[in-house]
Amino acid sequence: MIFAVDLLLRDSIGLVEVGIVLLKVGVAFVLLLLGVMLMIWFERKFISDMQNRIGPNLAGPFGIFQTLADGIKLFFKEDQVPAKADPLVFRLAPYLALVPAFLIFTVVPIGGDFSGGGDGTVTWWGRQTFLQVADPPIGFLIILAMSSMAVYGVLLAGWASGSKYPLFSAIRVSAQMVSYEVALGLSFASVLLMSKSFSTHDIVLSQGGYEWNLWMTGLVPFFIFLLAVTAEMNRPPFDLVEAEQELVGGFHTEYSSLRFALFYLAEFMNVITMSGVIVTLFLGGPEGPEPFPLPGWLWGIFWFCLKMVVFLAVFVWFRATLPRFRYDQLMNLGWKLLIPLSLVWFLALATLQVSDNRDWNDFIVLASIFGGFVLVGLLLKRALKTAAHNPDPDLSAPATAENNVEENAGRNTENNFDIENLKEKDLGGKN
Amino acid sequence: MSQTEQLSYIAGQAADARLNLELETDGMVINLGPQHPATHGTLRLVARLEGEEVVEAEPIMGYMHRGYEKLAEVRTYLQVTALINRIDWLGSFANEVPFILGAEQLMEIEVPDRARWIRTLLFELSRIANISLFLGEMGLQLGAVTPAFFAFRDREFVLNQIEQVTGGRFHPNFDRIGGLKDDLPAGWIAETKSVMKRMRTFCDEIEDLLVGNEVFETRMRGIGVIPAEVGLSYGLSGANIRASGVDWDLRRDEPVGLVYDQLDWKVWTHPDGDSFARYWVRVQEVREATKMVEQILDGLPSGPIMAKVPRIIKVPKGEAYIQTENPLGAMGYYIISKGDLTPFRLKIRSASFNNISITPWLLKGTLVPDIITILGSLYFILGDIDR
Numbered sequence: 037m038i039f040a041v042d043l044l045l046r047d048s049i050g051l052v053e054v055g056i057v058l059l060k061v062g063v064a065f066v067l068l069l070l071g072v073m074l075m076i077w078f079e080r081k082f083i084s085d086m087q088n089r090i091g092p093n094l095a096g097p098f099g100i101f102q103t104l105a106d107g108i109k110l111f112f113k114e115d116q117v118p119a120k121a122d123p124l125v126f127r128l129a130p131y132l133a134l135v136p137a138f139l140i141f142t143v144v145p146i147g148g149d150f151s152g153g154g155d156g157t158v159t160w161w162g163r164q165t166f167l168q169v170a171d172p173p174i175g176f177l178i179i180l181a182m183s184s185m186a187v188y189g190v191l192l193a194g195w196a197s198g199s200k201y202p203l204f205s206a207i208r209v210s211a212q213m214v215s216y217e218v219a220l221g222l223s224f225a226s227v228l229l230m231s232k233s234f235s236t237h238d239i240v241l242s243q244g245g246y247e248w249n250l251w252m253t254g255l256v257p258f259f260i261f262l263l264a265v266t267a268e269m270n271r272p273p274f275d276l277v278e279a280e281q282e283l284v285g286g287f288h289t290e291y292s293s294l295r296f297a298l299f300y301l302a303e304f305m306n307v308i309t310m311s312g313v314i315v316t317l318f319l320g321g322p323e324g325p326e327p328f329p330l331p332g333w334l335w336g337i338f339w340f341c342l343k344m345v346v347f348l349a350v351f352v353w354f355r356a357t358l359p360r361f362r363y364d365q366l367m368n369l370g371w372k373l374l375i376p377l378s379l380v381w382f383l384a385l386a387t388l389q390v391s392d393n394r395d396w397n398d399f400i401v402l403a404s405i406f407g408g409f410v411l412v413g414l415l416l417k418r419a420l421k422t423a424a425h426n427p428d429p430d431l432s433a434p435a436t437a438e439n440n441v442e443e444n445a446g447r448n449t450e451n452n453f454d455i456e457n458l459k460e461k462d463l464g465g466k467n
Numbered sequence: 468m469s470q471t472e473q474l475s476y477i478a479g480q481a482a483d484a485r486l487n488l489e490l491e492t493d494g495m496v497i498n499l500g501p502q503h504p505a506t507h508g509t510l511r512l513v514a515r516l517e518g519e520e521v522v523e524a525e526p527i528m529g530y531m532h533r534g535y536e537k538l539a540e541v542r543t544y545l546q547v548t549a550l551i552n553r554i555d556w557l558g559s560f561a562n563e564v565p566f567i568l569g570a571e572q573l574m575e576i577e578v579p580d581r582a583r584w585i586r587t588l589l590f591e592l593s594r595i596a597n598i599s600l601f602l603g604e605m606g607l608q609l610g611a612v613t614p615a616f617f618a619f620r621d622r623e624f625v626l627n628q629i630e631q632v633t634g635g636r637f638h639p640n641f642d643r644i645g646g647l648k649d650d651l652p653a654g655w656i657a658e659t660k661s662v663m664k665r666m667r668t669f670c671d672e673i674e675d676l677l678v679g680n681e682v683f684e685t686r687m688r689g690i691g692v693i694p695a696e697v698g699l700s701y702g703l704s705g706a707n708i709r710a711s712g713v714d715w716d717l718r719r720d721e722p723v724g725l726v727y728d729q730l731d732w733k734v735w736t737h738p739d740g741d742s743f744a745r746y747w748v749r750v751q752e753v754r755e756a757t758k759m760v761e762q763i764l765d766g767l768p769s770g771p772i773m774a775k776v777p778r779i780i781k782v783p784k785g786e787a788y789i790q791t792e793n794p795l796g797a798m799g800y801y802i803i804s805k806g807d808l809t810p811f812r813l814k815i816r817s818a819s820f821n822n823i824s825i826t827p828w829l830l831k832g833t834l835v836p837d838i839i840t841i842l843g844s845l846y847f848i849l850g851d852i853d854r
Contacts, residue, residue: 087616200497204519204835272610273682282836284503359682360610362836363519 052161057169064169068141072304076103078345079304079352086356107297115293120198129196130291130298133189136182137305142169143178143236144312147322147337166237167322167336175236176228179313180221183268187213189302190270190277194287205286208363209277213268215370220264222378223257227317229385240321248320253385258318260378262350265314267366269306271351273358274366311347312340319343372420380412499838501530507604508849510823514830514838521838524830526823531853539813544570544644544780547810551800552638554817555851558597558794560589560629563642566800566813568724569789570644573782573804578724581770582646587725588763589632589641590791591756592659595666596625597794598706598749598756601846602673605746608843609686614676621669624662631655644780646773656764663757670754678747687743691829691841694740701828702821705796706748707845711740717792725791730762742844749846781808795819795851819851 077092077100084091092099117123147167148158158167172178187209194206228234230252231242243249250258267274278286288299315321322336361369384405391401499512509530515523535554539547551566552559564586571578603618626636631652633639641648677683693703695711708715716734718727735751737744782804790799796818803812822845829841 087613088620282839356613
């Protein structure tokens with residue numbers, strides 16, 4: 037029973053309960069769309085500040101309606117389907133990208149009275165309820181499942197376009213998102229160890245009293261999660277999927293009109309929802325001090341939004357500062373650093389939990405954890421060394437000088453270039 | 468098969484045959500360009516790929532061919548400078564200089580000292596305007612947007628200084644046979660000095676943002692390595708060859724007509740020959756150019772800026788080849804005169820054409836993202852390739 041735990045639906049279900057649920061759904065939907073609009077504006081304004089530009093400033097006060105104007109413009113553009121595209125999948129893909137982004141947001145608690153040991157409920161019309169659309173006991177799995185589903189939108193869009201650059205993009209996205217899913221899940225698991233629940237509401241509840249997972253799990257899972265989420269959302273510096281300089285527009289090269297707008301919407305919606313997820317998992321969700329009295333849930337929403345804006349700013353900051361990773365570097369980072377690190381960290385956290393429960397000797401536990409780290413590090417180093425001795429011909433050492441000189445030796449002699457004589461010429465080595 | 472399909476099939480076959488591509492393999496052939504965000508211009512690159520690895524790549528140029536060599540044959544020497552301004556449009560003044568020097572050599576005109584100094588000054592200013600844009604744009608090629616905006620912001624000041632002297636931001640058309648069109652405006656020297664300080668700050672900023680950035684280094688180091696002998700055999704010049712450790716700079720080695728031999732400066736080289744080295748050398752070059760400009764501003768001699776030249780310029784019969792170290796590399800003009808108002812034949816040796824010719828060799832075995840890195844770090848300008 038998915039809705040079993042929501043206090044609202046525990047007893048009989050009447051018109052008021054249905055009304056409240058519908059209200060929450062509607063508000064979440066509208067809030068998310070409004071949030072996307074503001075997020076796009078915020079990103080453009082913020083990044084133009086960093087780059088000594090003005091940014092959008094004509095549509096509305098401070099250009100705040102720029103996104104709306106762009107949306108309306110895109111709405112009236114011609115909707116083209118390329119001749120070589122698979123029409124059905126081509127039309128389906130934008131929705132596959134958009135819907136998961138919406139669905140993740142349903143399990144994110146955006147407010148509620150968590151302060152002072154509160155259980156995070158609000159009372160509307162005499163009914164108690166959570167400030168999230170749904171609180172399934174498997175909220176954690178819904179987040180993971182939906183972020184995996186988001187791959188299909190991009191993958192199918194790239195494949196169905198029937199064009200070369202989008203195809204590249206599709207290949208990249210499948211590998212990138214699948215491999216970063218692992219690191220994402222493992223750092224997620226560290227949070228679960230501390231919270232002992234799959235429900236997002238319980239995860240927030242377990243962080244009460246400022247025992248936020250950010251420091252309770254020892255910072256490392258947080259940073260791994262942040263990196264993995266950035267890669268998962270295809271944000272810079274991991275935006276290989278839509279690398280403009282390489283793949284033109286990536287998977288949405290062939291898209292136009294409203295379908296393009298949907299992709300755009302999905303991308304920024306992902307940024308918002310994933311920031312919400314980070315805040316929920318690591319920063320205690322809506323928890324925060326209440327300097328003067330307001331209805332408790334209002335403070336919750338305020339703190340939640342504030343924490344979220346911090347992460348939105350961080351993502352924009354990434355985009356403004358960092359160059360893009362190369363594909364194999366991205367894979368190296370994911371598989372050789374993030375996944376082993378998060379795995380070992382997860383095991384260490386688990387060991388600590390067990391030792392706490394059973395009163396084991398702290399010294400021996402810490403020593404064995406340290407030993408474990410060293411052991412894994414050495415194993416990894418050895419594995420990488422072995423891999424370096426047997427290089428994969430396709431991916432290793434793309435353009436070293438030696439490779440090229442050997443391969444092209446014949447080519448140069450064909451063209452009658454006398455390299456040996458050129459060396460002797462007085463052009464080189466004069467100072 | 469419809470007629471259009473047939474035609475496109477034939478065209479595809481013809482293109483493949485021309486490139487000697489073996490179609491029976493599973494590779495994919497992609498066209499980067501002529502309209503592609505990374506080719507900054509209309510360079511077309513046909514690459515055959517295995518996965519993301521480049522098996523073979525060939526640049527195809529000529530989409531922007533404007534026929535300057537032929538056009539110059541029906542224009543007077545004064546009119547030609549307006550044309551050749553457009554070859555390397557980011558460092559325009561530098562295009563005029565070797566041509567004018569060649570014509571002066573044929574006419575045996577003694578150019579006044581002040582004109583020579585100001586020529587060198589503007590030459591270096593256009594170098595700064597040109598290369599500083601590259602410094603930002605390289606970041607853009609790798610996905611970092613901010614450096615490009617910084618570059619545009621600071622280059623603006625240099626362009627303003629050039630505009631104050633010449634009246635043109637992009638196409639000064641300022642160099643004349645026998646000297647310069649005008650002298651420097653009042654108050655210009657102090658302003659330029661502050662701009663040079665600003666450009667050095669820009670170099671520091673760029674070093675903070677990009678050169679010291681780990682992601683940037685991993686994207687650039689060891690990518691597109693050009694050994695010195697290979698680079699020389701392909702006729703590379705400028706920073707591209709200096710980054711391979713070849714200490715060859717025409718400003719020092721053949722200082723014809725300009726005053727580089729009277730300045731205190733250094734030719735920077737880098738032993739690595741990879742993309743990072745090319746970038747690094749260019750950063751140093753901008754720094755060195757700002758120092759040179761300051762020295763010129765301090766040591767500017769007084770005197771006329773124009774020698775006595777006939778009202779109607781007729782270059783005597785003869786041939787001359789002058790090359791200078793332009794922002795993109797060695798640029799030369801071979802002028803053949805038959806004693807007319809116009810050059811009989813003008814052969815333009817532009818740096819980018821040779822620099823880009825190494826790409827088929829260099830791109831073999833690289834990955835698709837590295838194509839962008841390598842093309843970006845070779846730093847060509849389409850006008851300079853196609854002319």
